[in-house]
Amino acid sequence: MEENHLFPVFFKLDQLQVLVVGGGNVGTEKVNAILQNCPAARVTVVATWFAPELESLTAGFPNVTLIQKAFSCGDLFGKDLVIAATADRELNACIWEKAKASKVLINVADTPGLCDFYLGSIVQKGNLKIAISTNGKSPTIAKRLKEVLNDAIPDTLESVLQHLQILRDRLKGDFNDKVKKLNELTSVLVSRDH
Ligand SMILES: C[C@@]1(CC(=O)O)c2cc3[nH]c(cc4nc(cc5[nH]c(cc(n2)[C@H]1CCC(=O)O)[C@@](C)(CC(=O)O)[C@@H]5CCC(=O)O)C(CC(=O)O)=C4CCC(=O)O)c(CCC(=O)O)c3CC(=O)O
Ligand SMILES: NC(=O)C1=CN([C@@H]2O[C@H](COP(=O)(O)OP(=O)(O)OC[C@H]3O[C@@H](n4cnc5c(N)ncnc54)[C@H](O)[C@@H]3O)[C@@H](O)[C@H]2O)C=CC1
Known part of the structure; x- marks a missing residue:
């Protein structure tokens, strides 16, 4: 049987600096996933335009900064993790190259081969947190399993x-x-x- 060799860790994103490049559908989903887990996460989103949903989602978060501009190398300065979520594959590959050169861990949302880490599907019950990965095989199954576990684990x-x-x-x-x-x-x- 094939195995999943990913090594799970739980980051303290209020102590790290995250850069998200792209503020469309996928950028919004990733920022939402971050804030659902860590409302105090320190996030900078760089994009040429922002989805209105992202603007309203982040409005009450002083720890999230939206910067409307085209990506440039300097955006990586001082960052610990990067998520590239633009719809431009060439640009995503370029962000990956710059991130590697700067030793910043990167996730390119549409390209598993260019990910140092994957986002998981997350079960949350108070202090309990379970992260699920299907090794990139089926994020939808990860999402469904989250729902199953969420129902199975008692609130008590x-x-x-x-x-x-x-x-x-x-x-x-x-x-x-x-x-x-x-x-x-x-x-x-x-x-x-x-
Ligand atoms: C490898 C990985 C890298 C990463 O993004 O980190 C990746 C890659 C890709 N996702 C794609 C598509 C979708 N992703 C989702 C949803 C989620 N995707 C997430 C993680 C991951 N997605 C990582 C692997 C996780 C693992 O190991 O299992 C979740 C768990 C976490 C999160 O993103 O927050 C979150 C569910 C959260 C939740 O709700 O619980 C849905 C379903 C939906 O939105 O309902 C769809 C549409 C259906 C489909 O295509 O399956 C595509 C095709 C893009 C295209 O076709 O253009 C690629 C690229 C490819 O596979 O090549
Ligand atoms: N991993 C995942 O879960 C999924 C990944 N994808 C992929 O993610 C990518 C993004 O998709 P969407 O968010 O729907 O695209 P979108 O078109 O809604 O948003 C693209 C974003 O990139 C920004 N952008 C474009 N050029 C830029 C530049 N030079 N500098 C800074 N920002 C720039 C735009 O301003 C916009 O905010 C696509 O390639 C898609 O295939 C799609 C679905 C799921």
Whole structure:
């Protein structure tokens, strides 16, 4: 069976600088995905024009800056991640080249081969977050699985997480002892006779 070799991480986008190039349909979707996950994300969108939906979506976010101009190399300065979402394939390839030269991680929305990272489909329940990837095979299946998991995971899990954090903070002392106790306490979650 083929395998997915992507390595998932969870970025703190309020501590990083993200550049999105392109403010049409796809640029709007990507900025929306970022803000749904991290309302305090530091995002700059550079585009020759902006979809009205993007302007209204970002209106209440002082941490999001829209700059109406054509992309230039200098836009990458100080950026940690870039998403290229223009409808111009040549321009996207050019942004990719400049990003690589500047060692900035890049996602080119329509070209998996030019992506250092993919965006995932995200299940969110309070402090819980699950990122889903189909290895680029079918984003639509990723979206559907998100809906399935969202329905399957009870909202009460949040209070379990809150309680576990209190216990975890209380279980000071020996590290191995703490790990053992936390595993014992949560074993009911994986018990098959339950
Ligand atoms: C490789 C990847 C790179 C990346 O963009 O990061 C990529 C690539 C491409 N997407 C395309 C199309 C669509 N993408 C979506 C939706 C999502 N796409 C997302 C991620 C990813 N998309 C990465 C792989 C993720 C993985 O590993 O599974 C999600 C999960 C996250 C997000 O984008 O926020 C988000 C769902 C979020 C949610 O709602 O939960 C829909 C469905 C819809 O919008 O309803 C369609 C239309 C249907 C279709 O075509 O399948 C095309 C063809 C473009 C064209 O034909 O022009 C390409 C290019 C190609 O495949 O070659
Ligand atoms: N990965 C994904 O999820 C998907 C990717 N795509 C691809 O994403 C690309 C973008 O599609 P749309 O957003 O629908 O296009 P669009 O035409 O709605 O928007 C294009 C954006 O690029 C900007 N732009 C164009 N030239 C520019 C320049 N020189 N400098 C700065 N900005 C510039 C425009 O101002 C506009 O904001 C397409 O190539 C499409 O094939 C499409 C669907 C899904």
